[in-house]
Amino acid sequence: MSAVTVPLAVPDRPINVVALSIVIILFVLVAALGFVAARWRRGEGTGLHSLDEWGLGGRSFGTWVTWFLLGGDLYTAYTFVAVPAAMWATGAVSGFFAVPYTIVLYPIVFLLMSRLWSVSHRHGFVTPADFVGGRYGSRALTLAVAVTGIVATMPYIALQLVGIRAVLTVLGLGSAENVLLTDLPLIIAFVVLAAYTYTSGLRAPALIAVVKDLLIYLAVIVAVIYLPLKFGGWGPIFDSAEAKMGATNPATGKPVGVFIPGAASYSAYWTLALGSALALFMYPHSITGVLATKSRNTIRKNAAVLPLYSLMLGFLALLGYVAIYAGTQPIDLNGTVNPQLVVPQLFLDQFPSWFAGIALAAIAIGALVPAAIMSIAAANLFTRNIYRDLIRPDATPRQEAKVSKIASLVVKFGALIFVIGMDQSAAINMQLLGGIWILQTFPAIVAGLYTRWFHRWALFGGWLAGIIYGTIAAYNVVNPVTKANFGGAIAPIPGTDIQVYIAVVAFAINLIVAAGLSLLFRALKLTDGKDITRSSDYGADENDPKVAQLEREQPLAEPGAPTF
Amino acid sequence: MSSPDVPTRAPARPGPYIVTGILLTIAIVVPLFVPAYSVAEPSLAGMPFFYWYQMAWIPITSALIGISYWLVSKEDRRRREAVRVVTSPEEER
Numbered sequence: 001m002s003a004v005t006v007p008l009a010v011p012d013r014p015i016n017v018v019a020l021s022i023v024i025i026l027f028v029l030v031a032a033l034g035f036v037a038a039r040w041r042r043g044e045g046t047g048l049h050s051l052d053e054w055g056l057g058g059r060s061f062g063t064w065v066t067w068f069l070l071g072g073d074l075y076t077a078y079t080f081v082a083v084p085a086a087m088w089a090t091g092a093v094s095g096f097f098a099v100p101y102t103i104v105l106y107p108i109v110f111l112l113m114s115r116l117w118s119v120s121h122r123h124g125f126v127t128p129a130d131f132v133g134g135r136y137g138s139r140a141l142t143l144a145v146a147v148t149g150i151v152a153t154m155p156y157i158a159l160q161l162v163g164i165r166a167v168l169t170v171l172g173l174g175s176a177e178n179v180l181l182t183d184l185p186l187i188i189a190f191v192v193l194a195a196y197t198y199t200s201g202l203r204a205p206a207l208i209a210v211v212k213d214l215l216i217y218l219a220v221i222v223a224v225i226y227l228p229l230k231f232g233g234w235g236p237i238f239d240s241a242e243a244k245m246g247a248t249n250p251a252t253g254k255p256v257g258v259f260i261p262g263a264a265s266y267s268a269y270w271t272l273a274l275g276s277a278l279a280l281f282m283y284p285h286s287i288t289g290v291l292a293t294k295s296r297n298t299i300r301k302n303a304a305v306l307p308l309y310s311l312m313l314g315f316l317a318l319l320g321y322v323a324i325y326a327g328t329q330p331i332d333l334n335g336t337v338n339p340q341l342v343v344p345q346l347f348l349d350q351f352p353s354w355f356a357g358i359a360l361a362a363i364a365i366g367a368l369v370p371a372a373i374m375s376i377a378a379a380n381l382f383t384r385n386i387y388r389d390l391i392r393p394d395a396t397p398r399q400e401a402k403v404s405k406i407a408s409l410v411v412k413f414g415a416l417i418f419v420i421g422m423d424q425s426a427a428i429n430m431q432l433l434g435g436i437w438i439l440q441t442f443p444a445i446v447a448g449l450y451t452r453w454f455h456r457w458a459l460f461g462g463w464l465a466g467i468i469y470g471t472i473a474a475y476n477v478v479n480p481v482t483k484a485n486f487g488g489a490i491a492p493i494p495g496t497d498i499q500v501y502i503a504v505v506a507f508a509i510n511l512i513v514a515a516g517l518s519l520l521f522r523a524l525k526l527t528d529g530k531d532i533t534r535s536s537d538y539g540a541d542e543n544d545p546k547v548a549q550l551e552r553e554q555p556l557a558e559p560g561a562p563t564f
Numbered sequence: 565m566s567s568p569d570v571p572t573r574a575p576a577r578p579g580p581y582i583v584t585g586i587l588l589t590i591a592i593v594v595p596l597f598v599p600a601y602s603v604a605e606p607s608l609a610g611m612p613f614f615y616w617y618q619m620a621w622i623p624i625t626s627a628l629i630g631i632s633y634w635l636v637s638k639e640d641r642r643r644r645e646a647v648r649v650v651t652s653p654e655e656e657r
Contacts (some may be wrong), residue, residue, distance in 0.1 A: 092614070099618045100595045101627050107588040110629055228610075235610030251612055266598040304629040311622045318615070384651055539573045541644070554652045 013333075016348065022170065022357025023364060026191070029364050030211055034196030034204040041203065046350035050397035051126045054201035055404055056292045057094045057378045059121070065206055066302050068287045069373075071309045072209030073282065075102075077163030077367035078156075080216070080316060082515075085339035087320025088330075090258030091245040093265050093272075095317055102310035109281055110303040114296050114355045115449045116287070121296075122537040127377070128287050129385040129444050135448040137529025138456035139389065144463050145441045147174035148384035149284040150411075152438040153378045155430030156283070157415035160374075162340065162365040162424055164189055167364045168552060169333060170344040183420050190371075191365070197372045198405050205372040212369055214360035217312060218348070224315040224361070227322050234318075234394070245311055251481045261453040264499070268490050271501040279439040279503060285370065286379035295542040319343055326350060369383035371412070433474055436489075436503040440466035443514050449538065454514055455521040456529045462514030470506035477502075480529040574646035580639040584632040591625045 038048065041060060061069060079098070080300050087095035116131065125131045129149065131141035191453040196204045228234050246256040261269050280286055290299050323330075323346045330341035336530030347359040383404040388395045395403070418427055444459045491502050569614040594600075597619065 096615070096618070099622070101619050103595045103618075104592045106625060106629055107591040110632060111588060228657070231611045235607075238607075238610060238612055238615075260604055260612060261598060261601070261602050269598050270596040275591075297633075299641070300629075300633050300636070304626055305635050307622045307626040307629075311619065314619045314622065536570060536572045539571075539640075539643075541572070541640075 008531045009246075009255075009313070013170070013172040016089075016353055016356070018353035019348065019357035019360060020171050020173070020356055021510070023167070023361040024328045026117065026211075026215070026319045026358070026361040026365065030208050030368065031192045031196060033207050033211065034193075034200060034368075037207040038200040039355060040207060040217075048199075048201055049401050049403055051383065051400050052124070052397075054401045055126055055200040055376055056288065057206055058270060059292060060294050061206060061292050061298070062294050063298055063301050063305075065210075066289070066298055067305055068209040068213050068499055069206045069292070069369075070286075070302060070306060071213050071449055071563075072205065072369035073289045074306075074365070074370075075309050075366075076160060076370040077155075077157040077363050079313065080363050080366055081163045081166050081340050082159075082344060083313065083317045084320035084323070084343045085113050085330075085341075087241075087317050088323050088328075088342045088354055088437070089257065091241070091259050093140075093269055094318060096314075097269050097276075098317060099314045100270070101115045101276045102313060103307065103545060104273060105277040105280055105310075106303040106307055107284045108277055109301050109306075112449060113281060113299045113303075113448055115289050116445075117290055117293065117299055118296050118540045119449070119533055119537045120291050121534065121542065122540045123215040124203050126291065127284060127381045127384050128419045129381060133385065133389065134139065134341065134532045135452070136325075136444075136456040136459070137531065141444055141456050141460050141463075142389060144460060145444055146381045146435050148441050148463075148467075149282075150378045151256040152434035153284055153374050154411065154415060155418070155427050155434050156285075157371050157378075157412065158418040158427040159431050160371040161190065161415065161419040164364050164426060165419070166340045167344050167360045169338075170341055171347050171360065186420070187416065190412060190416050193341070193368050193371060194409050195296060197375060197408055198413070198487055201405075202288065202373065202376055206292075206370045206374075208365065208372075209369045212362060212365045213309075215358060216366060219355075219359035220312050220316050220319075220364050222355070223319060223322075223351075227319070227326075230350070231322070231325055236327040237318075237321050238266070240325040244324050254480075268499045268501065271504040275439060275501040275504040276435065276508065278442055278507070279435055282376075282438045282441050282445060284373055284381055285374040288373055288377040288380065289486040296540070316343070319346060322346065373407040376404070378411045379404040382407045383409075384534050425484075432486060432489055433471060436470035437467055437489040439507050440510050442507065443510055452528075452531060453518065455518040455526065457526065458514045458517030458521055461517045462510040465505040466510030466515040470502055470507050473505065491555070571647055573640070573643035576643060577639060580635040582633050587628045587632050591628045595621045595625070 041058060052059055083095055083098045085095075116128075119125065119134075120131060123130075123134055125134060127146065127149070129142045129146035132145045133139070136142075163187055168182075172536075174187055175181070228237060231237055242259045245259040247253070247256050249256045249258060258265055281290070293299055293302075298561050320342060323342045326343055326346060326349065328346045328349060330338050330345050332338035332341060344363065346362055347356045351359070383400050387403050387407075388400065392399070443454065443462055447454050447459070473491045474489070475485050477487040477489075477491055478485060488502055489503070490499050491505075493501055493505055601614055601617045603614065606613055608616045
């Protein structure tokens with residue numbers, strides 16, 4: 001009877017009761033933890049009524065908590081789903097670059113982030129745009145950094161939902177006909193997430209990150225030891241991957257993918273890694289994680305120990321090749337091949353239901369940590385750099401916390417509507433653009449940590465030039481199969497045929513314009529903005545007696561700044 | 565700023581920062597130099613060179629940053645203590 005309405009070739013996905021139960025149990029446990037977090041390490045008296053408490057967890061996280069928090073923040077559920085999916089679909093250039101990316105990331109973090117921490121700690125900056133505003137005294141530049149941050153973060157949150165959805169799909173939830181039924185578990189998960197983020201702030205993802213990270217390590221370690229043993233070692237796995245990548249794709253007439261990059265792909269490979277590494281700590285959610293740490297050196301110590309996550313990501317990427325050998329079939333609800341289902345499907349196919357449940361729960365919970373931090377970071381940007389700077393300059397810390405909590409809800413529901421209402425590829429395209437855009441805030445934020453040589457309007461001009469070039473170049477990349485725009489992140493350098501990551505070219509244009517205009521504006525003697533920072537701020541530490549001393553002697557005239 | 569800038573740290577000795585700069589440059593440049601490792605042989609436990617070499621750089625980078633951390637934090641401590649001796653006792657908290 002109902003067989004008539006069912007479209008052809010839709011796989012019959014029975015609900016895996018054991019795995020689903022484990023996912024639900026772990027999810028409920030984690031949600032409870034999120035609400036309990038409100039009481040964790042709570043400051044005396046103030047409660048969560050300031051951005052320092054709600055939005056930065058009291059600026060009190062030590063090395064261990066930061067390790068879990070940043071690990072959970074940077075290595076998102078979408079990463080866990082998308083990197084092996086890229087490996088499975090097209091091989092090394094689009095997938096394995098994640099390894100050099102997350103290697104070169106940490107020397108960069110080591111160099112830059114403790115200076116940003118010091119100056120932010122001294123002045124009570126909560127967002128990167130706060131720092132740019134304090135350093136350059138330019139409303140336009142502050143707003144540019146804040147809006148770029150918010151716009152780049154929104155699709156990133158949406159992609160976390162894509163990660164949860166991949167898990168729910170392979171578990172057998174959802175159907176091709178009933179859209180509401182498909183999206184209901186997703187909506188429930190997000191309402192719970194929104195509720196505990198609202199009540200607990202950054203403490204919730206910090207506590208949940210510990211559980212999530214331990215689960216994901218467990219899942220990956222077991223998988224990379226057990227699966228190669230089962231399939232006769234890594235040799236046959238790589239052989240089958242090489243065979244798949246070398247075959248000809250009937251749609252394009254070119255090889256399916258890249259197994260080991262040839263000379264033509266070198267520049268694409270390393271610019272993808274470098275550009276992504278430079279961009280990652282310009283994202284507001286990464287900076288939120290940095291500013292929540294207790295002391296100047298916490299982030300540096302973490303730069304040395306966070307690479308353990310990169311090792312885990314590297315092995316997870318190789319699971320994409322394991323799935324090629326295992327013949328995993330990532331078939332979506334509508335019967336099409338969806339590479340993003342490959343890792344959840346691999347776990348479900350190859351492991352007992354209870355262990356698959358743990359692994360799938362780790363991915364789903366893995367979405368909740370970054371989604372919470374991202375929404376907090378975007379909300380802080382809105383509160384500090386749009387609400388306070390433009391609408392209510394005299395907002396009290398209590399009002400700021402209130403606005404930020406509400407803004408975090410708006411951001412999350414915006415992301416939810418994005419994923420449910422629009423095509424999934426819209427979120428992926430926006431995320432691609434977001435990566436290009438966020439890198440354009442790098443000169444304003446990072447140059448400012450070391451020098452005031454750049455003129456504020458020159459930085460603004462560079463930012464604008466980078467955004468315009470990056471957007472046009474990304475639009476002009478056409479997918480060879482679907483003929484759609486925004487077909488990828490790689491384009492030739494203008495005037496050459498060297499293929500590189502678009503964001504890096506846009507960044508170079510940005511720097512050249514900013515430097516050229518700085519020379520011009522200095523020659524024209526355009527006025528500089530007011531710089532409220534001093535050189536001593538960039539080396540200040542938490543227990544540096546000078547900090548408290550200075551703040552008492554000469555309070556910085558900045559509303560909302562905490563008293564030390 | 566009306567009040568004079570009170571330094572939080574004494575002037576730096578260049579040594580530790582130069583060494584750190586070299587170590588971190590190695591950690592950034594070498595993993596990005598693709599021509600050095602885009603080959604299949606020698607493979608390790610069935611893994612082509614391209615894959616295991618990049619994975620091997622993760623612990624190496626970690627160690628380079630660890631050494632950098634030790635160097636820089638030691639110098640940082642020295643600079644803080646040096647500036648603390650100069651300040652008069654009643655300024656201390």
